[in-house]
Amino acid sequence: MASLQLYDQLLQFPLFQGMSRGDLAQVAAHTRFDFSKHPAGKTIVCEDDSCRQLHFLLNGSLRVETSSDDRAYRVVEQMQAPYMLQPEALFGLTQRYTHTYIAATDVNFVTLAKEEVVRLMDQFLIFRLNLLGLYATQSQKQLRHPWRRHPKDLTERIVRFFTMHCIYPAGPKTFYILMNRLADEVGDSRLDVSRSLNDMQRRGVLILHRGRIEIPSLELLIQGAS
Numbered sequence: 001m002a003s004l005q006l007y008d009q010l011l012q013f014p015l016f017q018g019m020s021r022g023d024l025a026q027v028a029a030h031t032r033f034d035f036s037k038h039p040a041g042k043t044i045v046c047e048d049d050s051c052r053q054l055h056f057l058l059n060g061s062l063r064v065e066t067s068s069d070d071r072a073y074r075v076v077e078q079m080q081a082p083y084m085l086q087p088e089a090l091f092g093l094t095q096r097y098t099h100t101y102i103a104a105t106d107v108n109f110v111t112l113a114k115e116e117v118v119r120l121m122d123q124f125l126i127f128r129l130n131l132l133g134l135y136a137t138q139s140q141k142q143l144r145h146p147w148r149r150h151p152k153d154l155t156e157r158i159v160r161f162f163t164m165h166c167i168y169p170a171g172p173k174t175f176y177i178l179m180n181r182l183a184d185e186v187g188d189s190r191l192d193v194s195r196s197l198n199d200m201q202r203r204g205v206l207i208l209h210r211g212r213i214e215i216p217s218l219e220l221l222i223q224g225a226s
Contacts, residue, residue: 006033009058009110012082015130023124031120034111044085044101044109051089051097053111057081060107064167065100073177075165078104087131088138090114099167154196157186159225166218173215200224 006028010016016024038044045055047067059081067074089097112120121128145164151157161182163169179197183190197213200206205221207214215221 009056012058013056013084014134015054015084015087015127017130018126019124023126027120027124031116032113034113036109036111038103038107038109040103040105040107042103044103044107045097045099047097047100049097051086051095051114053113054087054090054117055085055101056110056112057083057085058108058110060103060105062107063102063104065102066098066165066167072181073175076174076176077166077168078171079168081107087134090117154186154188154192155200156225157188158182158193158196158200159221161186162215162218163222169222170219171217173218175213175215176211177213178211 007021007024010024010027016027019027044062047065057079061081062079062083063076064079065074065076085101086097086099089095117131121131151160162173162175165175166173179190179194183193186193197206197208200221201208203224205215205217205224207216
């Protein structure tokens with residue numbers, strides 16, 4: 001890949017933003033990047049796989065699946081390029097992926113081994129600050145969750161459940177969950193949860209199926225509940 005094209009690809013991602021052209025030239029010349037292409041339907045990473053490298057999605061889209069610990073329900077969402085696969089899994093207590101990533105379209109990736117990431121952190125202050133900023137932002141968002149206003153009714157509790165179980169709070173989502181389990185999760189009866197969901201379906205913000213709830217636009221669902 002030509003250096004100019006590599007510069008453009010790297011600058012799509014927050015880890016490289018703010019680096020000078022000279023720094024990027026040095027990164028391109030002395031860093032081992034691996035390039036790969038995968039067809040639609042190919043599993044890229046499975047939940048619980050060990051994370052030993054950073055995956056940078058250059059183009060295409062991914063189907064991202066996340067399951068509850070007891071496998072009783074799961075959510076499926078899509079992520080578009082440019083996108084990094086769980087950079088937080090590269091370090092810390094549990095260095096494993098918590099989502100499964102499947103190519104929704106033909107996709108291209110650049111991967112960077114953990115050893116190369118550590119070297120770039122040591123060599124380039126801006127890279128280190130970018131990575132720290134990414135982790136800090138993620139941590140700050142999580143720490144604010146307990147302090148958010150408590151949902152005032154069942155509809156808001158259901159929407160909060162959906163939102164809290166998504167990686168990104170916008171776009172289409174599909175939840176595979178039984179009504180009884182959803183009722184347990186939001187602390188209400190199955191009948192009342194069913195009534196609330198049917199009301200949301202009448203308003204056009206979700207679609208009910210047997211054991212499956214489709215949300216065409218999570219942001220519209222959130223707006224409708226506020």
